[in-house]
Amino acid sequence: MVELAKRVHRLRGLALREAEAFLVVHLPNVFYLTGFSGATGVLVVTSSESALFVPPLYAEQARREAPAARVRPAGADALASAAAWLARRGPLRVGYERPRLTLSQFDVLRQELGPRTELVGLTGIVERLRAIKGQAEVASIRAAIQVAARAFEQVLPMVRPGAREIDLAAEIEYRMKRQGSSGPAFDTIVASGPRAALPHGRASRKRLARNELVVFDLGAILSGYHSDMTRTVYLGRPSARVKKTYRAVRDALERAREAVAAGVPAARVDGAARSVLARRGLGRYFVHGTGHGLGLEIHEEPRVGRTSEATLAAGNVITLEPGAYIPGWGGVRIEDVVVVRRRGAETLTPLSTELLCL
Amino acid sequence: MVELAKRVHRLRGLALREAEAFLVVHLPNVFYLTGFSGATGVLVVTSSESALFVPPLYAEQARREAPAARVRPAGADALASAAAWLARRGPLRVGYERPRLTLSQFDVLRQELGPRTELVGLTGIVERLRAIKGQAEVASIRAAIQVAARAFEQVLPMVRPGAREIDLAAEIEYRMKRQGSSGPAFDTIVASGPRAALPHGRASRKRLARNELVVFDLGAILSGYHSDMTRTVYLGRPSARVKKTYRAVRDALERAREAVAAGVPAARVDGAARSVLARRGLGRYFVHGTGHGLGLEIHEEPRVGRTSEATLAAGNVITLEPGAYIPGWGGVRIEDVVVVRRRGAETLTPLSTELLCL
Numbered sequence: 202m203v204e205l206a207k208r209v210h211r212l213r214g215l216a217l218r219e220a221e222a223f224l225v226v227h228l229p230n231v232f233y234l235t236g237f238s239g240a241t242g243v244l245v246v247t248s249s250e251s252a253l254f255v256p257p258l259y260a261e262q263a264r265r266e267a268p269a270a271r272v273r274p275a276g277a278d279a280l281a282s283a284a285a286w287l288a289r290r291g292p293l294r295v296g297y298e299r300p301r302l303t304l305s306q307f308d309v310l311r312q313e314l315g316p317r318t319e320l321v322g323l324t325g326i327v328e329r330l331r332a333i334k335g336q337a338e339v340a341s342i343r344a345a346i347q348v349a350a351r352a353f354e355q356v357l358p359m360v361r362p363g364a365r366e367i368d369l370a371a372e373i374e375y376r377m378k379r380q381g382s383s384g385p386a387f388d389t390i391v392a393s394g395p396r397a398a399l400p401h402g403r404a405s406r407k408r409l410a411r412n413e414l415v416v417f418d419l420g421a422i423l424s425g426y427h428s429d430m431t432r433t434v435y436l437g438r439p440s441a442r443v444k445k446t447y448r449a450v451r452d453a454l455e456r457a458r459e460a461v462a463a464g465v466p467a468a469r470v471d472g473a474a475r476s477v478l479a480r481r482g483l484g485r486y487f488v489h490g491t492g493h494g495l496g497l498e499i500h501e502e503p504r505v506g507r508t509s510e511a512t513l514a515a516g517n518v519i520t521l522e523p524g525a526y527i528p529g530w531g532g533v534r535i536e537d538v539v540v541v542r543r544r545g546a547e548t549l550t551p552l553s554t555e556l557l558c559l
Numbered sequence: 560m561v562e563l564a565k566r567v568h569r570l571r572g573l574a575l576r577e578a579e580a581f582l583v584v585h586l587p588n589v590f591y592l593t594g595f596s597g598a599t600g601v602l603v604v605t606s607s608e609s610a611l612f613v614p615p616l617y618a619e620q621a622r623r624e625a626p627a628a629r630v631r632p633a634g635a636d637a638l639a640s641a642a643a644w645l646a647r648r649g650p651l652r653v654g655y656e657r658p659r660l661t662l663s664q665f666d667v668l669r670q671e672l673g674p675r676t677e678l679v680g681l682t683g684i685v686e687r688l689r690a691i692k693g694q695a696e697v698a699s700i701r702a703a704i705q706v707a708a709r710a711f712e713q714v715l716p717m718v719r720p721g722a723r724e725i726d727l728a729a730e731i732e733y734r735m736k737r738q739g740s741s742g743p744a745f746d747t748i749v750a751s752g753p754r755a756a757l758p759h760g761r762a763s764r765k766r767l768a769r770n771e772l773v774v775f776d777l778g779a780i781l782s783g784y785h786s787d788m789t790r791t792v793y794l795g796r797p798s799a800r801v802k803k804t805y806r807a808v809r810d811a812l813e814r815a816r817e818a819v820a821a822g823v824p825a826a827r828v829d830g831a832a833r834s835v836l837a838r839r840g841l842g843r844y845f846v847h848g849t850g851h852g853l854g855l856e857i858h859e860e861p862r863v864g865r866t867s868e869a870t871l872a873a874g875n876v877i878t879l880e881p882g883a884y885i886p887g888w889g890g891v892r893i894e895d896v897v898v899v900r901r902r903g904a905e906t907l908t909p910l911s912t913e914l915l916c917l
Binding site (some may be wrong): 239240259262297299300303304305306307322324367369370371375378381383388399401488489 | 615619660665732737758
């Protein structure tokens with residue numbers, strides 16, 4: 202609760218320079234500022250109040266989960282209720298989340314607030330706060346990673362020729378859930394053989410076969426916080442090409458990890474991974490960015506890509522996940538989560554990155 | 560593919576009266592019109608073309624999944640690429656999805672299209688098409704319901720005093736996934752004892768106990784189509800109050816089902832359920848609407864609530880899910896999915912609605 206109050210305080214420092222009230226509609230942002238995890242709710246932050254508007258169906262839950270906010274009754278359209286309340290208080294400038302609000306929601310605001318209120322679109326303010334994780338947040342992400350890592354290790358004995366990708370994905374998700382994960386952080390990827398060349402190879406009915414690479418990409422959600430982990434295993438005795446490709450991706454991961462520190466441009470971390478793969482002749486097979494922040498959402502700030510403009514800051518939690526996807530042949534991706542510290546990266550993922558041959 | 564072409568044709572009939580091109584950003588709508596299931600993509604429909612803009616990472620998948628659309632290369636921001644393409648063709652009026660587009664996306668459109676292009680906000684056009692399901696769509700929803708029903712029946716032997724809610728939810732989701740569900744349609748609800756009074760009682764670490772009501776609310780996703788089913792069971796020999804409450808909710812469901820037919824206002828179906836519960840003294844414990852459409856999303860048109868303005872049409876697929884939530888005591892909800900037919904409701908949910916005592 203103290204932590205939540207601090208977040209709202211920091212938000213005021215940023216948002217209330219530009220407006221007298223700030224409207225939060227993006228649910229992960231509402232959760233971050235209040236603790237409310239329901240599916241409908243709008244937060245209004247003014248200099249003196251943090252008011253959470255929820256329909257009757259969520260009132261009880263809001264009071265329990267968000268003791269630091271003042272829970273106010275709303276109709277079915279919580280935004281309309283929040284705007285009507287603001288209109289009665291008569292602020293002249295109301296800030297809103299420009300990348301989150303839809304045009305239809307904007308219409309509701311305009312109508313409720315009337316022509317004299319100025320609407321001020323603000324971008325990424327709560328997201329900027331969320332990018333710097335506190336100790337408890339890092340602990341939640343670490344716990345979510347451990348749940349995923351444990352589930353993966355428990356399922357390894359079933360990773361054999363003949364097993365179906367979707368059955369392995371089902372086993373992984375089952376084990377994560379029994380350890381308290383509220384759901385998979387994303388559709389679990391199990392991509393074997395030529396399917397390993399698909400960066401988003403959601404588990405299919407395909408059966409694993411001997412002499413195939415298998416990419417596993419999985420994550421759990423604990424207390425709202427997501428984890429994300431990729432490991433690639435080989436079924437059989439790896440050929441020279443498999444070993445060389447794997448080693449290149451692993452070296453790319455290590456160079457990226459070494460590049461991480463507070464004050465470093467995110468694009469430089471991406472470049473560190475990318476240049477390793479380019480030197481090994483795999484540059485054109487690395488078709489995505491090197492990583493992304495994660496937390497209350499699976500993808501958040503900062504992005505770690507070629508064109509990222511972000512500078513890493515202490516407390517960022519990011520994935521590092523270089524890969525090589527060779528059409529028709531297969532692919533390799535290895536992904537760890539690290540916390541950005543003043544002088545380097547602290548790795549949260551507990552598992553080895555060595556090539557596992559089963 | 561013929562079906563997809565028909566959908567685009569129908570969309571043209573609706574959207575291109577108001578504009579020369581229509582921009583689709585909402586991903587379930589993009590999927591409905593093209594078959595593309597990736598996480599990034601923008602569709603532009605003109606009188607002569609259906610152009611799908613995806614970044615390189617999704618190009619291969621788009622070509623495979625969306626043969627009827629013309630896949631066009633996009634940068635990381637597919638919307639900017641789509642808008643730049645439109646700008647070169649120079650239409651004067653471009654339609655967009657007003658309830659889906661964010662203000663930031665609107666900024667991108669404005670910038671790429673220039674001041675001479677008129678942007679026309681349209682509401683719910685693809686959603687209106689989606690509300691009327693074709694035969695193949697009904698078959699997919701039916702299959703998704705059967706997967707959920709089978710998983711529920713398989714887990715029933717584990718529903719015993721001492722079992723944890725989350726373990727039962729994990730078992731249900733595991734069995735759905737092994738039958739081909741791409742994921743749970745929503746966080747599976749297992750809410751026992753006093754928690755059964757929470758309409759959204761996501762499974763917790765609570766253990767089931769004797770003489771408790773247990774609400775199960777679960778759904779699978781097959782070929783993109785969602786299912787949704789609720790059953791309430793009792794552990795032990797039910798008291799008169801349990802039986803009476805259950806019977807009231809069940810009667811409410813049956814009255815709602817009887818009220819369903821093409822041409823009937825959705826609000827009348829809600830009223831049918833609500834009046835049963837009111838007459839049995841449970842009116843104030845029924846705190847949500849009677850149902851909702853479902854399909855590519857778990858909640859879609861038409862809504863079946865007190866203030867619904869929709870009129871049911873043949874081919875709508877809706878849930879009917881009256882409930883009674885009595886704080887401190889427990890709750891009952893029973894939910895079936897039905898297809899609206901000319902003269903009545905065709906029920907897709909295969910399981911009995913009788914009170915099951917374990």
